Amino acid sequence: MSCKPPTSELEVIDSTGKRAFEQDTFKEMIGSSSADLGSNCRFEVETAKEARLIRLRLQSKQQPFPSPNAATTEMKRTALFLSIAINTAAETPGDRVASVMNTPGCVAFWDFVKRESGGAHRFTAHTPEGATNDFPLDAGNYIKDYWGEGREASYTDFPLLGRGPFGNAVQIRKETDTTFRPFLFVPRERLQNSPIDIKGAGNSVSIVAWAIRESGNHALAGIWHEGTDLNHGGAAKIVARGQRQYALFAGLNKEGSACGHVSENGASSFLNKYALHKSNSAGASPKVPADSPAEVLDASWQCFAMSFNHETHEITGWLNGVSGDRWLDNPKDDVLIKDAYNAYMQGYYARTPDTQAGEDTSFPKDQYYNPPEISPITVTILNETADERIEIREYRYTKIKVTLTKGADGNMSETNRDLVALRLNPWWYSHESVYTPKNDGNGGPFTIGRVIHSSRGVGFTGWIGGVAVFNRALSASEFETLSSIRNAAPFANRGR
Numbered sequence: 001m002s003c004k005p006p007t008s009e010l011e012v013i014d015s016t017g018k019r020a021f022e023q024d025t026f027k028e029m030i031g032s033s034s035a036d037l038g039s040n041c042r043f044e045v046e047t048a049k050e051a052r053l054i055r056l057r058l059q060s061k062q063q064p065f066p067s068p069n070a071a072t073t074e075m076k077r078t079a080l081f082l083s084i085a086i087n088t089a090a091e092t093p094g095d096r097v098a099s100v101m102n103t104p105g106c107v108a109f110w111d112f113v114k115r116e117s118g119g120a121h122r123f124t125a126h127t128p129e130g131a132t133n134d135f136p137l138d139a140g141n142y143i144k145d146y147w148g149e150g151r152e153a154s155y156t157d158f159p160l161l162g163r164g165p166f167g168n169a170v171q172i173r174k175e176t177d178t179t180f181r182p183f184l185f186v187p188r189e190r191l192q193n194s195p196i197d198i199k200g201a202g203n204s205v206s207i208v209a210w211a212i213r214e215s216g217n218h219a220l221a222g223i224w225h226e227g228t229d230l231n232h233g234g235a236a237k238i239v240a241r242g243q244r245q246y247a248l249f250a251g252l253n254k255e256g257s258a259c260g261h262v263s264e265n266g267a268s269s270f271l272n273k274y275a276l277h278k279s280n281s282a283g284a285s286p287k288v289p290a291d292s293p294a295e296v297l298d299a300s301w302q303c304f305a306m307s308f309n310h311e312t313h314e315i316t317g318w319l320n321g322v323s324g325d326r327w328l329d330n331p332k333d334d335v336l337i338k339d340a341y342n343a344y345m346q347g348y349y350a351r352t353p354d355t356q357a358g359e360d361t362s363f364p365k366d367q368y369y370n371p372p373e374i375s376p377i378t379v380t381i382l383n384e385t386a387d388e389r390i391e392i393r394e395y396r397y398t399k400i401k402v403t404l405t406k407g408a409d410g411n412m413s414e415t416n417r418d419l420v421a422l423r424l425n426p427w428w429y430s431h432e433s434v435y436t437p438k439n440d441g442n443g444g445p446f447t448i449g450r451v452i453h454s455s456r457g458v459g460f461t462g463w464i465g466g467v468a469v470f471n472r473a474l475s476a477s478e479f480e481t482l483s484s485i486r487n488a489a490p491f492a493n494r495g496r
Helices: 023-030 068-090 093-101 142-147 294-298 338-351 476-487
Strands: 008-013 034-037 041-047 053-060 106-110 138-141 170-172 182-186 205-215 219-225 243-249 259-262 278-280 302-309 314-319 326-329 378-384 388-394 398-406 412-425 446-448 461-470
Touching: 093 106, 093 476, 138 142, 205 219, 205 243, 205 476, 219 461, 243 302, 259 302, 259 314, 302 476, 338 412
Parallel strands: 278 314, 278 412
Antiparallel strands: 008 053, 034 041, 041 053, 106 461, 138 182, 170 461, 182 446, 205 302, 205 461, 219 243, 219 446, 243 259, 259 278, 302 314, 326 412, 378 388, 388 398, 398 412
């Protein structure tokens, strides 16, 4: 039995991030803003004001669609055709660069196409009009710099793909030489107090990186000098404490996720040897061999991002424009987050009038971890008698198990609590500022591909096709817009 479905609508996103298709332009591309498509349907085009959308209205002609599925198939076919036409006919590399740079707060964007006109011909960043520093990237091997081992690094250690979201990409290789860990970096002396040196109170930050992950879970980009004082990879000749500020990682404890990291002191958190103020997106990126065929690589770009909002105290990881909720159950059993659990409990114990079992009176007060718990979102009663009630209270960042006992006055009061779940995305940051290094040259560099790290591990490997830094926390819609670039056809043979 044939059917005649009602008019249907679907939207085709223009990945340039700006209004590029006026009606007249679209008519020239397609021939008309209203046209027949095959034997069974026609479309009408409407471009919305201030929008990145072209809305298609498809409807059956005199001949009905044979089935609803046939109508859906016709719509998908038309959308694909128009999407290809849109991306092919109107977008340029400059459009994509502009979509990044026109996002408010962008202070630096490396697309691995823009270079110095002379000299070493290093990669430089797109920066706002009037900026005096375009942050050229040096090549370095931090093992040689701090341990005195291995060889110098050069640009030849970063093979170029010759294509990518913006026209090029650099490869971070799976190095087998344990004395060779190359990265691209802006030295501290060239970034001190610059727009990418985001630090102190009242400042937010976002990083976006377009990458293909071959393996690993470590750093993509940021100012995150982890120090050489932990002695994992052998005693360093230059021993330096951590100089962490902010960074974006490929997951860390949740491999493949987008992990945002912020430090208040440059060093460790909660008496752990590592910094632990970090978030993990709900989604995770796949592993894709770096030598995959071009068509596989072109379809494998991921958009990793992080944001720190100083007003809400939230660190959030974003993968492909989506943050998602991520919780960790039983944090006291986690190899790392158990120290955040202890910091929570120590803060709780300190607020109670009597010394509690497990209380450490020497625990530093500035390392307590107690996210706001004003009004619970949900309360679930696990057990209740006339004299006792046990319940789970869920707050924005915590889930706690509370025991209430009836006192002599007949009222229920809290007599015990335990932290049973901790929210990893977004993560609540318990401090008022981002670490500010002393102005003595010892702060960390801005690095891409790796960070200075005592373990000297390989870290992230794969392709990086763009890195952008913003001096504000971007919105969900802004991350979604920037992420959409990964879905567009790559530009080829630029910047080789």
